[in-house]
Amino acid sequence: MSLAVLCAVLAVSAVAQDLDDVGISGRVTDTNGEAVPGATVTAKQVQTGLSRSVTTNASGRYQLIELPPGTYTIRFEAQGFGAKERIDLVTVSGQNLQLDMQLSPADVQAEATVTVDDDDAPAIDTTRVIVGSTLSEREIEELPNNLRNPLDLVMTLGGVSEEALSTSDLADDRNADPRGAPFEQGNFSLSGGASYSNNITIDGMDNNDDRAARDRFQPSIEAVAEVQVIRNQFSAEYGRASGGRVNIRTRSGTNRYRLQAYMFYKNAKFNANTWYNNSRGIERLPMEDINPGVTFSGPIQFPFYNGKNKTFFSLSYELQQLNDTTLIDTFIPIIPNPRFDLPAPNGSGTFCDQPGSPPPPCTTGGEIGHYTLQYATPNTGHIVSAKVDHKITGNNNLTVGFQFGRRTNRRTRGASTTRLEEALQARNIETEAINVTNNHVFGPSVVNQARFQWSSYRPSFQTDNPGESVVLIGYRNPITNSVQTLISGNSSASSNIGFADNRDESRIQVQDSLTYITGSHSLKFGADVQYVDSKANNLADGTGTFNFNNVLNYSNNVVTRFRQNFGTRTDVTNTYWGFFVNDEWRVKPNLSVTMGVRYEKENAVSDNNNFGPRLGIAWDPTKKGRDVIRFGAGIFYNRVLLRTVGEFIQNRRGGMVAFDTNTIPTSGNWRNNILATITQHFPEGYATIEDLRTAISSTTCGSGPCSPNLGFAENATLGGIPLRTVEPGLKIPESYQFNVGYEREVAKNWVFEVNYSWNKTAHLWREYNSNLPVLPSGYDEFVDYLLDNPFVFTNFNGTTRTYQFYLGPSNDPSGISTNPSTQTGTCGTTVNVVCWINLNTFNTSTAVPNTNASDGVSTNTHGGAIGIAREALRHLRPVPEVDAMERVASLGKAFYHGVVIEFRRRYRSIGKGFGFSMRSAYTLSRTMDDGLNNTSNAEVNDDFGREWARARQDRLHRFALSGTFDTPRWMGKLRFSPVFRYGSASVFNLGYGIDRNLNNQSTDRVLFSGDLSELKWRRPGQAQEPTALLAKFSLQPIGARSGNIPRNAGIGPSQYIFDLGVTREFRFGERMRLRPTVQFGNILNMAVFSFGAEFIDFIGTGDSPTQAQLLARRNFLVPTRTYRQRDMRFGLRFNF
Known part of the structure; x- marks a missing residue:
């Protein structure tokens, strides 16, 4: 039999739909097509030398399961036959290959090597039932990536959309303080699933932040071997996601020592200015981004131990340093307070803290001096990942991984701040993880995989000394003649980009799965148990906040207001249990059926009936391995978002107590007397409630001691968060997914794939006010x-x-x-x-x-x-003493259906020095929902049916193109790697931002008498306000239920992103390579507008509008942000 014929029988088989590993199966026959039982088939990984062998059964069939991804040599040998090999078989995670081989009698042909290059490898997987894609190491390294975040690469694939209110890829404008997307909004949406419902894993282990619906750790992009994106998973093995799954596989060591040193550099000097900066005559912001790092891998060898072919390591470290500064521009009291130190003014002139700001002597106010400082506020990260792979025996492999991350992001927004250095807050992340994976082969039909992980995650938004008290000093700015506040000591205020809090979250995860092959069935059983201990502390006024309403009172140590909150911790524990059974049945050589069921339970919510059946079918109608028709359906469950649960626990236990002297009566001088006592404690807050109550009761109010309850409000609101409860019967959100698809190799190395996906999500968490006034009978509104x-x-x-x-x-x-x-x-x-x-x-x-x-x-x-x-x-109201009482309930829903058409070509040379790979994806889809996230409120309380509309992230058309294009020597041997993304118009919600319908929420919309098609975004720079359009708006009466504009009725801008990477490789001998690269972001410097996470509100005015109202009317429906301007990143990789 010729080699070409042997190559032609290479196809994909349903060995086991393991998403993290590789399976190889096939049939060994003689030259007459008869089975060769007892033949030995050995798979040897080229990089490590690790091997595994099986023997063929009576039908000549063999199966190798749960192999690590990599490049393999497959050797076939049997007594009386000449041995043969298949070399350089490249595999990726989740791949199942079928390799049939025909052996000739030993007297006819001795040992032979089947030299089949990768051109003859299968282009499609005819047994795969899942829907997704895998980004290879080449793509990860070459494609331009603005933030060097491996998760950002998922946007180059079909069926993927950004999260609602996304601020990714938006420009940083000077003198602006834009809103950030809510942390619980998630990362991205896969096949229409909620963006906060994905399961993100690293090497198969959990990598989620269960409070914020984001990822816990981001490895260096140089340490990543694959990014696997599963949009629809119809195997029961994985859960905790009503959306999709993204697995990041990190690199492993090999038998060769490999060292890579690299540096990436970005500086604002090489970038264009942002569109808004240019329009306002503002120079671009100074910025410098430096990313040096190193990766090192190979066998572990010591004088007393040789780990070649047995023990390997891989180590990666990257420094992420973005240098930035913040201008501190404030005024400092000249006369000090002996109890508290402030820096001395460094500006010229002294002013009085009174209207007009005259020079001293001061008649009514204290003296102040100017203080400015350009303070370094960098964003610094240290990223370490390590892995050790060890072959314990021929049938047992062990992998140990380690992750370490530290980040301190001090970058601020706005032109300047009145905070002193110690009051500047930083967004910090500290995380570590250790994971262990053990694969044991009990025989040719039984393989067990056991996994363990411990992780710790400690994010915070706080100052360097979060235990200090907050000191606020009011003063009149002599330059602007406006009243401002000097913030010193500490700061515990939330901002547009985060809540002031800190967390300490630890996770223990244990997984085990057993694969058993019998006949044409591959059975898999398993369990996943996770224990999460999450401790969060809201820092708002938690250490004591001292107010001095003017400089004179500060100098005289007269506190005018004091606040302190107690019981602000929300400690939550959650145990997740997941059990599954899955059967992959090879019904016919060209027909595979996957059936399974998964049960999931989380003790944070009393929802015990979460059974998720799964079904997948893959059919090769031509039996040639060039076509496959896929069908899949299943029920999937999300995970519990612990932030919502934590706030419920805090309110239920009544442990939150707020103290504020402004709630103490002034009659009888009570408030001033208590403030005088607290002043003697300045600048220290109180360690316990009892200490503060003791201080109050030691004060005289009238003819006796003050009541220790003065100024306290138990179980009150905190930082704007209303009282929360959870509706009995709260359910974990679940989705019902269906997919039908067709994939075909249309030409050599060219693959066409089309999928239609249908996704309905139910029981999404929403909120409503359970303390709304009850309208008496006989009234409609x-x-x-x-x-x-x-x-x-x-x-x-x-x-x-x-x-x-x-x-x-x-x-x-x-x-x-x-x-x-x-x-x-x-x-x-x-x-x-x-x-x-x-x-x-x-x-x-x-x-x-x-x-x-x-x-x-x-x-x-x-x-x-x-x-x-x-x-x-x-x-x-049911409880008249309280305003809003937010209740979380399973009221929300979402729906998605869409067609994804993909056309791809794996990298191949096309002659004369040219070569290229390409991946293009067009998505035609519609996403509908009734809320942004799990804390969304409806305009009309509890009526989410009226909120049903196009989702904020919905774009009818999306197109993504990426690839690598090599040029010959006469063109410089340059490699071009473009990423182009287009999205048609998104939608936005036009609100009012004020509670006119009296339900204690600012979700109101207004009345509009025009055609809804007129609610379309407007380009900035228009001198005239849209008078005709504004005249069609009006406000409904206070107390009316709602306006008449539907949710998300506005049409927003389209999206265009075109980035380009250019690389040149220089070789020095066999081992050394130098690869300089330049990455151009938004290479055409297109001005692409976006509303980001900002509110878009109608502004009502009277006959004499203020200047601010006139400006708001002129900028009505004008986006306030743009996508990033053209920027350049220079990189250098040196491998040896």
């Missing part, structure tokens, strides 16, 4: 009730204040008057008066009218129209 029921109460001096609601003109700027006909007259707060409240006003104030001003807790104000309406409904 709160506005109707308010019009019929005046709000009446008695002032502190015995007079009566009556609020009468009515529907007046919509251009009323105040909404409060004593004359409803003219909207004039001041509503007094110490006399008998009828205050008319116009429910049509565009006033946005939610100030609550004070009904008991005699205690001095707050000023005797009449409140704002919305706040007055809320108070008028308070008695209708």
Whole structure:
């Protein structure tokens, strides 16, 4: 039989759909086509020399399962026959190859080597039932990657979309403080699954942050061998994802020592300026990004031990250093407080802290001096990964992996800050992990894989001294004549990019799977058990926050406000149990069926019936290994997001207690007396609640000691988080997935694949206000009730204040008057008066009218129209003493269906020095949902049916093209590696941002009388405001249920990203290679706009709008961000 015929029988087989390892199977026959039983088949990994052997059965069939990916030599030998070999068989994770071989009698042909090059390897896998792709080491190294994050490469594949509110790839504009995407938003969406529902693994072990729905550790891209993306997985082996799975396989050592030193460098000097910086006449931000690193691998050899062909190591280290600075620009008190040290002013001039900022001597305020400092605020990361592979016996292999990560990101946003150095917060990550994998071959039909992992994850957003107290000093800026706050000592405030907190999360994971082959069945049983101990601490006011309302009070040590929160920890433990059984049945040589079921349980939620059946079919209709039709269906479950559960536990236990002196009455001088006592404790906060209560009770209030309960609010809101509860019967989200696809090798090395996927997700977590006022019978909306029921109460001096609601003109700027006909007259707060409240006003104030001003807790104000309406409904709440009580329930749903068409070519030379590989993917899809994430609220409380709309990340058309193109010597032997991505228009939600429907949420939308197609983004730079469009908007009355604009009705910008890498390789002998590279991001410097994570709100104005309102109207529907400008990264890799 000729070698060409032997090559032609190479096809893919359903040995075992193991996503992390490799399977090889086939049949050994003689020249007459008869089976050769008892033949020995040996697979030897070229890189390590590790080998495994099996013998053929009575039918001449053999199966090698759970082999590590790599390049293999397969040797076939039998008594009486000449041996043959298949060399350089390249395999990747999840691949199952069928290799049939025909042996000739020994007297006809002695030992022969079948020299089949990789051109004859199978282009498609005719037994694969899963839907996904694997990015090879070549692609990972060559494709331009802006952040050098291996997970970002998944965006080059089909069926993948960015997360909703994504800020990835957006430019950093100067003098801007944009919002970041919520941490629980996740990384990306696979086949329409929620972006926070993916399972990310490294070498098959869990790599998830279960609180924030993101990844725990990112290895250096130089340490990654493969990135495997599974969009639809119809094997029962893996769970914890109602979306997809991404596995990062790290590199292993080989029999050859390999050392790589590399450096990547980026500097703003080589970059274009951002579009918005240019439009504002602002120079580009200074920035320097340095990424040096080293990888080293080989056999472990000592004078007393030779690990060649047996023990190997791989080690990687990368420094990630992004240098940046922050301008501290503030004013410092001249006269010090002896209890607290501040730096001395370094600017010229001294000013008085009073209106006009005259020079001393000061008549009413203290003295201040200018202080500026350009302070280094880098983003520094240290990334270490290591792996040791050891062959214990011929049938037992052991792998031990180690991960170590440290990151301190001090970068800030905005032009400058009034924080001192010690109050600058950093986003920190500390993580370690140790994992162990043991593969034991009990025989040709039984293989067991056991895995163990311990990991620790400690993210935080805090200062270097988070245990110190926060000191806030108010002052008047002499330059801007505005009141600002000097922040010193510490800072525990949240920002647009993160909550002030720290966490300590540890995980223990144990996995075991047993594969048993019998006849045409490959049975696999297994379990995955994980124990997660997650401790989180909300830092907001946790160490004590001292306010001095002016510089004079600071110098005289007179504290004007003190706050401290206690019981802010949310400790959660969660045990995950997963069990599965899977049968891969080779029904016919061209038909494979995979059937299985997985059961999953997490003790953080009482949901015990999570059985997920799976079915997959792969059929080769032509029996030639060039076509395959796939079908798959299954039920998949997400994992519990621990942040939501943790907040529920915190509120349920009632351990959260807030103290604020502003809630202490001023009558009898109580508040000032207690503040005087606390001042003596400055600058230290209180270690325990008991210490603070003791201090309060030692103070005199009137004729006796103060009550130790003054100023405390137990189980109150904290940092804007309302009381939370969990609905009984809360379920883990689940998805129902279906896929049908066709794949064909259309020409040599060219593959065409098309898949239609259908994904319906149910029981997504959403929130609603369980303490909403109960509307009395006979009324359709709160506005109707308010019009019929005046709000009446008695002032502190015995007079009566009556609020009468009515529907007046919509251009009323105040909404409060004593004359409803003219909207004039001041509503007094110490006399008998009828205050008319116009429910049509565009006033946005939610100030609550004070009904008991005699205690001095707050000023005797009449409140704002919305706040007055809320108070008028308070008695209708189930718990009148509390405003919002958020409840988490399984109310959400999502739906996706789409077609992905892929066309790819593996790398091959095409002659005359040219060669290329290519991967293109077009996705036509639609994604629908009723909320952004697991904490989403509906516009109308609890009515998520009205929220059903195109998802924020939905783009009807997506196209991605990537590849590598080699040129001959006369073109410089350059390698070009482009990445082009296009996405059609996304959608955005046009809201109002104010609670007009009185459900304590800012999810309101407004009224629009035009065609919804007019709600389209506008390019910036237009001088005129869209007057005609704005005239079609109006506000519904305060208390009306909703506006008429559907959710996500706006049409946003399209997306274009074109990056290019250029590499040249220089060889010095056999072992040494020098590879300089240049990566161009957005090489065409296209201005591509995006709304990012910003709110897009309608701004209501009256007849005399302010300058800020005029600017907002002119920029209505204008995106505030762009994708990154053209940038350049220079790299150098030296291998030897």
